[in-house]
Amino acid sequence: MNTATFGESAPGRNSVASDEHPTVVPPDERGQLTINDRVVEKVAGHAVTLVTDAAAAPRRMLGLRIGEARPQAAASVQARVQGDIASVQAAIAVRWPRSVQRVADEARQRIRSEVADITGVRVDHVDVEVVLMTMPSAEPRVR
Numbered sequence: 001m002n003t004a005t006f007g008e009s010a011p012g013r014n015s016v017a018s019d020e021h022p023t024v025v026p027p028d029e030r031g032q033l034t035i036n037d038r039v040v041e042k043v044a045g046h047a048v049t050l051v052t053d054a055a056a057a058p059r060r061m062l063g064l065r066i067g068e069a070r071p072q073a074a075a076s077v078q079a080r081v082q083g084d085i086a087s088v089q090a091a092i093a094v095r096w097p098r099s100v101q102r103v104a105d106e107a108r109q110r111i112r113s114e115v116a117d118i119t120g121v122r123v124d125h126v127d128v129e130v131v132l133m134t135m136p137s138a139e140p141r142v143r
Contacts, residue, residue, distance in 0.1 A: 011059055036081075040119060040121055045077040046114070049073070049112045051110050054076075055134065056074060056075040056076060057093050058070070059094055062076070069093035071073045075090050077090045078096045084122060085124050087124065088111055090111065095133075100133070104130060
């Protein structure tokens with residue numbers, strides 16, 4: 001269970017001795033903050049939107065693709081957090097003709113850095129599944 005507790009002190013110990021002279025409770029006695037898996041998923045999904053030529057994969061229903069890649073939407077991500085370390089799996093689309101390997105590497109790096117910066121959780125493993133290559137949007141020709 002992932003919970004966050006703040007300001008708990010050791011049993012029988014007062015965190016404030018008096019109004020004039022507060023005592024500082026040692027960090028290991030203050031409580032803990034645990035980051036939920038869903039928080040890491042949201043941050044990692046958003047991180048994909050920051051990668052050039054990467055997009056959220058199309059939605060799927062009953063195993064069939066519905067619609068197209070979603071460049072402005074957060075990617076579909078699953079995360080598992082244990083303590084302050086996470087493993088992440090993301091499904092993305094890559095815009096043609098970009099290198100799938102380069103975009104996937106950029107997505108991995110961006111996921112690691114965004115999750116660490118925002119949540120303080122270190123991502124030790126990122127699986128990126130490229131499920132679709134998209135064509136660049138056609139610009140109308142000027143004659």
